Amino acid sequence: MLNANNLRKTFNAGTINEKVALAGATLNLEEGEFCTVIGGNGAGKSTFLNAVAGVWPVDGGSITIDGVDVTGLPEHKRAQYLGRVFQDPMTGTAANMQIDENMALAARRGKLRGLRWGVTKSEREKYHEMLKELDLGLEDRLTAKVGLLSGGQRQALTLLMATIQKPKVLLLDEHTAALDPKTASKVLEITDMLIKEHNLTAMMVTHNMRDAINYGNRLIMMNEGRVILNISGEEKKHLTIEDLLHKFEEVSGTEFTNDTEILSK
Amino acid sequence: MGIETLIAGMPGTAAQGIIYGIMALGIFITFKLLNFADLSVDGSFATGGAVAAMVIISGRSWMLALVLAFVAGALAGLITGVLHTVLGIPDILAGILTQLALYSINLRITRNQPNTPISVDKYNLAVSLRYKTDALVTVLVMAIIIIAIMYWYFGTEMGSAIRATGTNPAMTKAQGINVNLMKAFGLVISNAIVAFAGALSAQFNGNADVNMGRGAIVIGLASIIIGEVICNTLFKKKRNFILTLLFVVFGGILYYLFIAIVLWLKMPANDMKLFTAIIVAIFLAVPYLKSKSNSSFRKAAKRGGKENA
Numbered sequence: 001m002l003n004a005n006n007l008r009k010t011f012n013a014g015t016i017n018e019k020v021a022l023a024g025a026t027l028n029l030e031e032g033e034f035c036t037v038i039g040g041n042g043a044g045k046s047t048f049l050n051a052v053a054g055v056w057p058v059d060g061g062s063i064t065i066d067g068v069d070v071t072g073l074p075e076h077k078r079a080q081y082l083g084r085v086f087q088d089p090m091t092g093t094a095a096n097m098q099i100d101e102n103m104a105l106a107a108r109r110g111k112l113r114g115l116r117w118g119v120t121k122s123e124r125e126k127y128h129e130m131l132k133e134l135d136l137g138l139e140d141r142l143t144a145k146v147g148l149l150s151g152g153q154r155q156a157l158t159l160l161m162a163t164i165q166k167p168k169v170l171l172l173d174e175h176t177a178a179l180d181p182k183t184a185s186k187v188l189e190i191t192d193m194l195i196k197e198h199n200l201t202a203m204m205v206t207h208n209m210r211d212a213i214n215y216g217n218r219l220i221m222m223n224e225g226r227v228i229l230n231i232s233g234e235e236k237k238h239l240t241i242e243d244l245l246h247k248f249e250e251v252s253g254t255e256f257t258n259d260t261e262i263l264s265k
Numbered sequence: 266m267g268i269e270t271l272i273a274g275m276p277g278t279a280a281q282g283i284i285y286g287i288m289a290l291g292i293f294i295t296f297k298l299l300n301f302a303d304l305s306v307d308g309s310f311a312t313g314g315a316v317a318a319m320v321i322i323s324g325r326s327w328m329l330a331l332v333l334a335f336v337a338g339a340l341a342g343l344i345t346g347v348l349h350t351v352l353g354i355p356d357i358l359a360g361i362l363t364q365l366a367l368y369s370i371n372l373r374i375t376r377n378q379p380n381t382p383i384s385v386d387k388y389n390l391a392v393s394l395r396y397k398t399d400a401l402v403t404v405l406v407m408a409i410i411i412i413a414i415m416y417w418y419f420g421t422e423m424g425s426a427i428r429a430t431g432t433n434p435a436m437t438k439a440q441g442i443n444v445n446l447m448k449a450f451g452l453v454i455s456n457a458i459v460a461f462a463g464a465l466s467a468q469f470n471g472n473a474d475v476n477m478g479r480g481a482i483v484i485g486l487a488s489i490i491i492g493e494v495i496c497n498t499l500f501k502k503k504r505n506f507i508l509t510l511l512f513v514v515f516g517g518i519l520y521y522l523f524i525a526i527v528l529w530l531k532m533p534a535n536d537m538k539l540f541t542a543i544i545v546a547i548f549l550a551v552p553y554l555k556s557k558s559n560s561s562f563r564k565a566a567k568r569g570g571k572e573n574a
Contacts, residue, residue: 086435096432097425097428105425106440109440113425113426113442115421116421117422118421118422119425
């Protein structure tokens with residue numbers, strides 16, 4: 001479903017601030033694979049997701065989504081294939097617009113926007129049902145401005161918007177990092193539920209090793225702009241945090257400092 | 266002069282106020298919906314007047330004058346849009362550049378005449394200060410039509426995309442919307458409406474002046490903010506989009522009423538811009554100061570002091 005081949009990206013090339021963010025990162029995801037992405041700060045996890053989303057063009061390599069080469073497509077054209085949830089709960093929704101309007105915007109992703117109503121009555125009924133499933137009490141606040149919602153509610157809504165029409169790939173960029181632990185686990189549950197329900201192909205960046213192990217059926221670890229560890233199938237199911245730390249040392253050749261700041265258990 | 270002259274002039278005052286209100290509706294699109302401080306309107310308001318005057322002088326109907334003014338305004342908006350989205354010039358600067366360029370272009374349109382008279386004696390005009398009540402009805406109907414179209418349009422898929430662009434460009438891109446196209450298009454319709462108002466204003470006052478747009482942005486903002494403050498006070502949470510638009514026009518009327526009263530009080534006309542700036546500053550400051558006084562540290566300290574005592 002997703003083929004990211006040998007992606008390279010350097011920021012501020014030729015200046016004192018030069019930073020090689022992606023140095024030949026490769027990842028192939030089959031349909032229905034839910035891949036968690038871990039790695040230290042600056043390893044290139046978010047950069048990798050942004051490369052797939054087309055926030056900027058890559059310096060090298062190619063990206064194919066469901067057989068379509070999207071390497072040359074700008075962000076808004078690539079959006080038709082992608083669902084995205086961001087780290088900052090403010091990023092994924094339009095605060096000044098109503099809940100139903102936000103969902104309607106997402107429902108028309110990749111479609112031609114004409115002079116039909118922005119939200120129809122039948123859509124509102126559908127959204128009511130969808131929000132009810134989240135069990136956050138949002139179904140009775142369809143016409144409330146999204147800016148009034150809490151961070152967790154906004155992330156849950158963004159998730160719903162990202163999956164309102166089935167995306168080829170769902171990109172989750174540390175989408176629970178800004179939430180309190182209880183809300184974070186609720187949002188993760190919703191994430192897992194939606195991915196399973198729609199059999200989505202997904203990438204989820206996380207700083208939490210336990211979440212990376214517990215969720216999904218694939219796990220990659222990134223370091224210095226490369227994918228250094230790739231675990232799937234049975235191996236993923238029986239993975240422990242100790243295994244992961246051990247593997248990291250093996251692959252990277254450096255001792256894992258077990259820095260809880262970088263990778264919390 | 267007694268109060269009678271002020272009252273007798275009221276329909277004219279209201280008509281001019283509504284024309285400013287229509288202009289403010291255009292500015293509302295960029296300022297409130299797109300979150301884009303577009304200063305090109307000072308130029309495009311005069312462009313609308315200049316185009317309308319030349320069309321009318323050439324012997325064609327006021328209808329064509331209004332249509333061509335609308336188109337000319339749209340082009341002016343497109344220039345700002347291209348400067349901003351294609352050439353990457355910051356919003357305020359892009360608007361200022363267009364505004365400056367339009368000064369010369371407006372003079373070219375009027376064949377280097379700084380003031381082009383279009384007398385209602387010689388030409389058939391849409392509105393005129395001579396027939397105050399007729400003019401009032403005409404501009405009122407036009408304002409209502411424009412509000413209705415705007416209400417409909419910003420409820421459509423395209424209109425929603427423009428509103429989303431104004432509140433969160435990152436999210437809008439992620440929903441597959443071309444943010445630059447939406448910004449440019451918003452500027453186009455905004456300036457088209459502003460130029461349309463300029464065309465009305467020129468006919469109403471019987472001349473198109475190259476300086477008629479000076480301060481248009483401030484008058485527009487004044488209308489929007491006055492309308493917003495009053496609408497919030499009257500309707501509070503019940504405020505919706507159509508009320509907001511209606512009160513933008515009402516803000517325009519109120520603004521021009523202030524001006525009429527000040528003129529009636531025999532204040533020098535040259536001080537008008539100063540007066541306008543003061544009105545806008547007051548209406549911008551009042552909501553801020555009010556919210557500040559509701560949550561001030563000094564009051565918090567007082568409350569805390571009482572509780573501890």
